[in-house]
Amino acid sequence: MRGRLLTILLLAPAAIASLVFVYLFIAWTFYASLTSWNAIRPLKGLLPDFPIIGLANYQTLFATQRFWPNDVFNTAVFTVAFIILSVAIGLLLAILLDQHIRGEVLFRNIFLLPMALSFVVTATIWAWIFNPNTGINQLLDPLGINAVRTGLLSFAPLKPLWDVLDFLRIDVLRLGLTTDPRAALGAVVIAATWQMSGFVMAMFLAGLRGVSEELREAARVDGATERQIYVHVLIPQLRPVLVSVIVILGYISLKIFDLVFIMTRGGPGIATDVPSIFMYLSAFQSQLYALAASIAIVMLIVSAIVVIPYMWSQLRSEGQA
């Protein structure tokens, strides 16, 4: 076929760029994670010229409380709480907006606006809102909500619930949200949800609109109520969208950096520390490059477990279509 050679020549730069900047760099990071490169010294060759010490950095990492269990715990709690909250809000808003709402476009744009912002901006604003001295407390106090809050927290039958939420660090009824280790992770989850739930709404709304009007009409003819149509016809159709949403939000959670770093710096203490912050500080503040590389490789493996099956199934279903 004409032009095949030229086609391949024109695609070569992208292939080579990807080979170097993605695959070779990952291999380089993996190699670095096997060395004892934990000192400030310019490298001589192309690779870190330090002795290879095998998996010792990984052993150190998993023997460091900050990483295991702390960072892994925080990432797990953040990921699950963030996904549940965003999916619940996103699905609710999508269904509500699907009811022939006046001003649908305006509502939609308001819910999506945070998506246009940087996590840095979101973190700066929410850090102030959650500031115990100036922020949310001063808004809630005149409304009497603070009294309700204290009452709920000291209500004995609910104590097991608060204990669980305290343990998970998402007890957002506590006072200083970003300064109380029992609540700080919850504060970050709320800010992340504020930013991303509009995106989830857009995905679900597009999914609902993708279900043909004929299908809805057929259900109506069969005598189904609007509520039944949602439960039995529309929501089951959203399953592929739900999978996409969970994978995308999960991928964002596993590598979340700027939002947490700017809101809490991983604190108080290490109550909201996550692997990306630990990695950043290890490499660029403590010059523990090999340790940082091992954190990065662990992050990559976990992300790959989430993303590769998804990517695979998407590309395959595309091939069949």
Add this chain to the structure above:
Amino acid sequence: MSEQTAAALTTPRPSARRRTGFSWTRMLIYLVLFLFTIFYLLPVYVVVADSFKTLPEVSTTSIWQPPKSIDFGAWASALTPPLVGSGGIGSGLVNSVMMTVPAVVISSVWGSLNGYLLTKWRFRGADLLFAFLLFGMFIPYQAILIPLVQFLQRIGLYGTLPGLALTHIMYGIPITTLIFRNYYSAIPTELVEAANVDGAGVIGAYWRVILPLSIPGFVVVGIWQFTSIWNEFLFGVTLTNSPNVQPVTVALQNLAGSFAALYNVQMAGAIITAIPTVLAFVFLGRYFIRGLLAGSLKG
């Protein structure tokens, strides 16, 4: 997510049975929507109101009170902080523009070319190559950060705006290729074949047939790339070491460090940082949403 569904989202569904009259259910629906509107807009109110407060006001009022008068002092401080060695949002804005514009243009054109070749000049292994390119979209960048710093240091681009732009171009290839590949899948290959019969080759057909049809694709990809590069923080903070080259997100973060108690300055800085992408969202929202939905792989 197909192009049609994305298009359907941007235009409300024709109402089969528009209901009129009063109903408690509809009241409840609107009430819930208004409550969420407050949730989404409250931070916007805080950031705008507090950016107009004066220094004495900041230390005596709560962040929820509206400003007594419109004062641009905090905006001025945010743009040029009176501290030695801190770049301020002003120079950050300039740096971000100088880094973002070339990165957006080059990564979009490059992605368009890749998408065209992968859909209209299909060859054995085209899908495999696509998957090979796409993988870069799904890695945590921590996994390439250390060698990237080393690489940029060796070629003398560490701590420079061209170095940052180069980075954003390289890691932008997967998403721009993905969106254009989906976009061009909807364009009939016969158009390219007809151009070939008329004697146009690979490049001729791209130039004469594909490019003129690509404007909406470029708008979607351009907005997507603009928003993500402008808002990016991790590369910005690790690949620069002086305020002279720091992008605006890093400048905002530094502002929070040096003006810890002055939330009027921080809020003004946050607004200034957000203005360009918010404007893009307000005026080109339709295309912005399509870019968002493209993130779910199938465009």
